[in-house]
Amino acid sequence: MKTRHLLTVIFLISNLSLAQQPANPAALNNATRSYIAQHRQEIMREFQDFLAIPNIATDTPNIQKNADALTRMLKKRGLEVQILKVEGAPPVVLAALPPLPDRHTVTFYAHYDGQPVNKADWKQDPWLPTLVSRNGSFDDPEARIYARSAGDDKNSIIELLTALDALQSAQIRPSVNIKFLFEGEEEAGSPHLDEILSRFGPSLQSDLWVICDGPTNQNGEPQLVFGSRGIVTVQITAFGPNRPLHSGHYGNWAPNPIVELAHLISRLRTEDAEITIPHFYGPVRPLTAAEQAALKNVPNVDQQLRKELALGRVEDRQTLAEQIMKPALNLDRIEGGGAGPKPANAIPSSATAYIDFRLVPDQTPEIVKQQLEAYLRSLGYFLAGKPPTDAERLQHGRLLQVVWGAGYPPQRTPIDAPVSQAVIAAARTVTGNSLALLPSLGASTPSSLFEQQFKKPVITLPTANYDDNQHAANENLKLKNLWDGIALYAGIFATVGSLWK
């Protein structure tokens, strides 16, 4: 025991001295890359074991297994683990390395839950991680591992932990105090995160939040992102007769709910992405000069993507990077008239549209909710919160059921703030000049919740390949992105503290 204590003290002293001067970027990168090359088997074994645990937020027993596995993985590396629990929420795993005084604290956030799956659409079980490599090894630069959450977002967790391993192996102490916060219901809209941040605030103090989620640039190069679009989802159901009716006997007399829903959708937005809900764009904050300058330097991948995705048109004339700075109204699903090989010729009882709104500063889910509901009412609709009774259907010629899902507001950290500049410089010790700087991610992360709760900057560092089928069937991660992600986190751990003015 004594020997061990003594060794720990020597280790801490040696690290302290290392941390007092900036790490040599070239030496650090060599050490990290060498560590990765020598430990690919173990890294992949840990990743695959983690991916094999089913992780839908509502699957409570399996979500607990994920949290237990995470706890073991963190404790093994000497982190102190605390489980943050609130009623009805999956466990949130908070972990910290023993802190040193007079250093900035950075909390790295990721999530261990995944999007719901439709197994029929997958080539293999979503929780049977499957390696596809042309030469059967991890060396193939095109090798990918297929599993739910391979790219969104268990990859980030493995990269963060392995970056620590690589630094420890090279006896390099992180330049900041590090905490990890791993959530288990991000893909369900983080309905309890606000409560958790508020209740456990004292344990969660830090000077910077880094959201480890999302894909790198579509040109394959890394990027730093200074915000994310907010999100709020809504299901809208229109109603026809209270039972399906033969479309010959009743067609063009009994109201057709698919027709009603189609007209409604066409009144919500154009085919060119313009949202036609009155006053919708009112709260949108213009981009700053620094954000506009950064946008100009984002690589233009539009032609490459249009070809790859077989897009004969795009929804507006601006670039993808410019488009995702605006709010969006997305139709995720529409259904009416059942499923199966061939529809009956019948007027269905109802039809439902599943919509997600993507929001930009200073929109909020609450504002959008009020705007949409006011608009629907102005179109003559009575809005029901739950399935309407026959009496309600009879009473209201125009009737919709509107059910809102969870969501979060958008968030944006000024790209020219000192902390932003420190993270950019730290990332560049690994990436060189290939780093793209995006004022906002198109996707949604809970970054706004951290900003609102702690009034501290939030920056997003995505590492997955852009073509990872995130949220869809056959989700995957390119192994190259895993190795690059480890190196990037290791570089940031080691240098950001000394670059932070």
Add this chain to the structure above:
Amino acid sequence: MKTRHLLTVIFLISNLSLAQQPANPAALNNATRSYIAQHRQEIMREFQDFLAIPNIATDTPNIQKNADALTRMLKKRGLEVQILKVEGAPPVVLAALPPLPDRHTVTFYAHYDGQPVNKADWKQDPWLPTLVSRNGSFDDPEARIYARSAGDDKNSIIELLTALDALQSAQIRPSVNIKFLFEGEEEAGSPHLDEILSRFGPSLQSDLWVICDGPTNQNGEPQLVFGSRGIVTVQITAFGPNRPLHSGHYGNWAPNPIVELAHLISRLRTEDAEITIPHFYGPVRPLTAAEQAALKNVPNVDQQLRKELALGRVEDRQTLAEQIMKPALNLDRIEGGGAGPKPANAIPSSATAYIDFRLVPDQTPEIVKQQLEAYLRSLGYFLAGKPPTDAERLQHGRLLQVVWGAGYPPQRTPIDAPVSQAVIAAARTVTGNSLALLPSLGASTPSSLFEQQFKKPVITLPTANYDDNQHAANENLKLKNLWDGIALYAGIFATVGSLWK
């Protein structure tokens, strides 16, 4: 054997003498009702056995079992049976009673196939006929039997055969020569019926076609129908990216096929049933004075139906009876973004609308096809007949896959023609004045094919309850409609020949 021959001769002579003077309607009805009351068990046994044979047109082995059962049921009654077979079509069963000279021949058409089922929506197996009766017996006036085709259209076949039994039991000879034609793919759009009528024309000669299909009036009273709307179905698919895309990263840049389809539907028809395809109403023939007069006498069931179906509005200001004299564009199903408990927040690859058009004279499926395709092209669309390749998707900013289904044109027999008046008078010997006269059924039957092929009148005689969930889950027949249908056919068999001027 000798005794039997002698009896047959006596029977024929007695029937001949009976047929030379109009049957006494009251005596005839009493005899039929008495026969039904005494044979309910056997009638229901035969009906249930027939309903228990699965009967989707594409289920070849089971369709053959239906045809075999029909053949047995017909031969048992002394009818001569001929199976009409063309490549790829279910067997068509043609049967005839031995004809007498100098009589009109009437062919009664029905179909033994049923609409496809979604078993999950049914309370019991669609082919496990289930009696629901409040007192457990056939006497309950609300008793119903639940099974696919209980009301559309195996009921008609059982009623026709039992009507023959009732007449034979009362030793009453039909007043016309009777043929039955039972088809096995009506619910699939009768794709081979035209070929069959043409190829087997000589066996199919008759002076009148009676289509035994469809529901009675919504007020529960019987009706005669002098036409039917035509039908043609079409699937329209819009395309987004060639794989589902995260709606955050790509939302409002990558085209959303659900949005495109919604706008397209809103350009095809209004929420008030008006079809906005250019020139669509051009071929519509105005109603004659006799048809308008008949329409005025159709019972108005709109308020009753609106309450029963919980309809807060209807699609146009005219009555149901008036509305179904016009063409309709019905949305039967819409799908995009998959199925399952909760959608991913993703832009789907495609979205599909399933449409049926209901046509009135002088529209045809071919005219509608040309009108719709011309309109879609005028909106800038390239139309693909099969799933487009990536190259086609990339080439055409506006691209739809348009797949037409089978269909038939509309048909209408003049309500004031002598044959129409004879059938009306024959039916009234059973129904009295409660008979409604409808210029056209809202639904589609292949009546136009008979008219086109044989240039003979076609009249439709529906007997099912209007609330039979035809084409939907939990299809059923009220037993009262079965008993009434038997009596009605018996009356027409016995009297129409002598009433035909």
